[in-house]
Amino acid sequence: MKKIILLMSAMSLIVLVYACSRGDVKQINFVKNNDKTMQQVLAEAKNKKKVLFVDVFATWCGPCKWMDENTFKDPRIMEKFNKSFVNYKVDGDSFEGVNVGITYRIDSYPTYLFIGPDGRIIHRIEGAMPAENLIQEVDFVLKRVK
Incomplete structure (x- = not known):
C-alpha cells in the first residue's frame, strides 16, 4: 500500500512539473513587496509605459484570500493584468505596506490602486469582487489612459 501511495505521489508531482513547464499553470505576475519597493515598481x-496595479492586502484578510483564490485565478483576469499592467502585491502590515498605506491613504483591505507613471492614482477599488466586475473596472482604467 505504501508503494502505491508513493508511486501516485511521484506521478502527481511529475504531472504538476510538466504542466508548469508548459505554462498551463498561470497566475498574475505580481512583484512582491519582499522583492522591490513601491518606488522601484513605479519606476519599472x-x-x-504601463499603469501600475497595486494589490494592498493583509495576510489575515478573508476577502483578500478570496480574491487570490477566485478572481485573480480567472484566466481573463490573468491575461488582462499580465498584458496591461505592472502588478505589485504589498502586505499592508509590512514596513513597505505601511508606507504605501500612508502615501495612498489605505484604510481597508483589500484595496486596489491603478497608478499612472506620475505616481497619481488613476482609479481605486476597495473590497472583494467577482471577475466580471473587476474586468469592468479594468476596462474603465484602460479607457482612461488611452
Missing part, C-alpha cells in the same frame, strides 16, 4: 512601470 514608467519605463515600460
